[in-house]
Amino acid sequence: MDTPYPSETGCCPKFDPTPWQDREHHWTDKPFIKDRVGCFCYIPLTFGRAMRRCGAHLERGKAFTPAPPLVLSDHTSRWNMDIYIEVPHPVPGADNVTLSGTFLSKVFKGSYRETANWGREMEAWAASQGQTVKRHLMYYTYCPKCARHYGENPVVYFVEV
Template sequence: MKTKKKEICCPKFDPKTYDEKEVAWDNKLFVTDDVRAIMHVPINMGSVITRVSKKIDQAGAAATGEDFLMLSLEESPWKSTQFLAVSKEVEGMKNVKLSGKFLTKVFEGDYKEAKNWYREMQNYVKGKGKEVKKLYFYYTTCPKCAKVYGKNYVVLFAQV
């Protein structure tokens, strides 16, 4: 009897890396692209990430290890902007630099908990005497890898 080996495409995430930390960025380089959504549920994320990742790889600009980040900024119930960290600018893509201080907190569970994580992060930041300017979600693994690892970690980055 043959067993199908589960493919892993995402590195295993260590929650200690970002749980309740303060991160400072000075012109951290990302490429961005938009994902369509219906009431905050992405409908074309897979195809967008595949296309953007291919361009990043072709440019030799892939960020690795702890430098790899894929942040999601909810613009509306119908759209989010994805920020993929890169090691250099990628021609033909929208290249942006993020600077500032960010408070981070790690959450674990089903994506449907995002609304609760959002509230908890707002309270966490307020408890630190700060105010959230923007809130980015870092989905540390794809759904397939989260299932293989048995954990679905999501890090919230609050720009303060």
């Protein structure tokens, strides 16, 4: 799948952290398509395959968002991760879902080994606002190849409160 978004790499577009840093988002029936990724101890094994399936749905359904879409990852266990790709409308043949609620987001940079620390920081931030975290979602902004190209690996960490 060729990306319709301008990019130096022909893959992941340059990430702008501004809309995601220290923000609160209110979503009502925000549309996504969903797929599953097999993991081993939280390490995604079939991410590329899931993205190719979703890409085919996006192309067939003409469902590309005007700006690069959110691609949210929900690690439901050590063995599974659900991915949610933002779409502008329901996509025929895909697992269409919506997300509603209040979400806090913050941008982190560093190794994925820091994920647990980022989660604790998000929990503390939510608690400081008198909120309780319901679930954690992550937006990995670059694939490994593009992270090397851009020289950074920003991850947007979302918590639903």
